[in-house]
Ligand SMILES: Nc1ncnc2c1ncn2[C@@H]1O[C@H](COP(=O)(O)OP(=O)(O)O)[C@@H](O)[C@H]1O
């Protein structure tokens with residue numbers, strides 16, 4: 001692996017006196033998809049929020065060679081990060097078009113790409129985002145990150161969670177397209193999707209990095225993925241759900 | 245009949261003042277979660293600046309412009325100097341605004357005395373006109389007109405401009421706005437400037453309406469401003485516009501047809517009743 005784009009070392013997060021991250025190490029490759037895995041509550045979302053400065057953190061987060069711990073969220077994001085939060089972060093009182101316009105940072109936003117991948121967003125441009133289905137809101141959230149050609153990293157936190165299988169496929173295609181142009185850090189429970197997209201993976205457990213390595217290797221090792229990810233029957237079903 | 249008309253127009257004039265106070269309060273709270281107890285102080289700054297300029301033969305429109313400008317600057321200074329350094333310390337922020345809210349009237353009475361100062365009302369605005377048999381003071385029209393202009397300007401700003409878009413988004417989810425690479429603190433200063441301008445304008449117009457300025461005007465108008473904000477839903481300018489009409493009218497009619505002072509009370513009772521029926525009035529950002 002060439003030198004990583006994002007290099008997290010000993011990331012610690014304390015919220016309201018509670019230690020949530022105890023020292024996370026994470027490298028995101030300068031190309032392709034890196035998956036961030038772990039059971040519910042392992043600290044994946046908090047790691048992502050720590051990287052973006054959305055929660056107070058200590059440790060080191062080097063992005064494109066610069067230390068970002070100490071910077072504010074908007075300063076970090078302006079260095080070219082697109083973020084799809086776990087709750088989608090769509091503004092429900094704004095229209096679809098306004099949600100996208102708010103995210104514009106480039107002088108020449110890539111609406112052609114967004115509308116090609118999600119034609120629905122074009123038809124629903126004037127609709128209030130609060131009246132969209134979960135899948136359509138996710139399209140808005142992902143569309144926002146694709147809009148800026150200047151992005152050098154996309155971080156997506158469980159982008160397929162709670163979506164219908166048809167929409168999961170649509171989202172997967174969009175992520176694949178995004179990954180061709182820009183590195184992606186993907187938090188994902190859908191292991192079929194991880195297998196399809198991710199080259200590398202990092203696994204968290206109890207607020208620490210428990211494993212890092214090639215994604216295919218971990219997923220091939222039933223024993224290991226069972227202990228690290230808690231893959232049981234339920235996860236298998238979810239994984240198959242994503243193959244449609 | 246003519247009494248009803250006069251009470252109605254006067255109620256609308258008062259409502260216009262409440263709207264000018266409430267629209268800024270509402271935007272500031274909606275975006276920043278700051279209950280700005282210094283808003284009445286901004287009104288007083290505007291009132292005294294307008295009065296000072298009008299007494300120094302500025303001419304009323306120019307004096308009003310001057311007062312509004314001074315109030316805007318004061319609001320920006322308040323945000324940059326006191327609110328921003330206390331960002332992430334909401335309790336201290338509120339205390340700071342309470343402190344300013346108390347200090348400014350004290351400062352004004354130290355300089356110009358605690359007594360009301362007569363506001364030099366220009367001749368054209370001192371007269372009355374006849375409306376459906378009622379003799380209505382012209383200044384009521386000025387107040388209502390100014391509030392309508394501000395309402396329209398706010399709607400255009402919020403609906404048609406990039407900064408307005410940022411403010412509306414920030415009212416919903418401030419953190420997500422920053423996660424899109426937007427420096428939301430600029431929007432904080434901007435809403436303070438807008439709120440300060442509207443409050444200072446209300447101050448100048450209050451001088452016109454009451455015929456005088458005094459150091460306590462700001463605090464009493466602020467109370468009704470809060471009532472309007474809570475009724476209209478925090479963060480909602482449109483809601484404030486509707487609520488201010490209701491509050492102004494109820495207050496006027498109740499004060500006239502019952503014992504004076506009961507109108508003020510009835511407004512508070514109305515607020516309590518509304519909150520019982522529709523508690524979302526308090527957290528109206530979701531509604
Ligand atoms: N704001 C917060 N306040 C308190 N506890 C939190 C907060 N955010 C997350 N946690 C806790 O931290 C742990 C990790 O959460 P999270 O990062 O969301 O995990 P994951 O995304 O891997 O499911 C969980 O136990 C969660 O309850």
Ligand SMILES: [Mg+2]
Nearest residue numbers: 044045046086
């Ligand atoms: Mg999570």
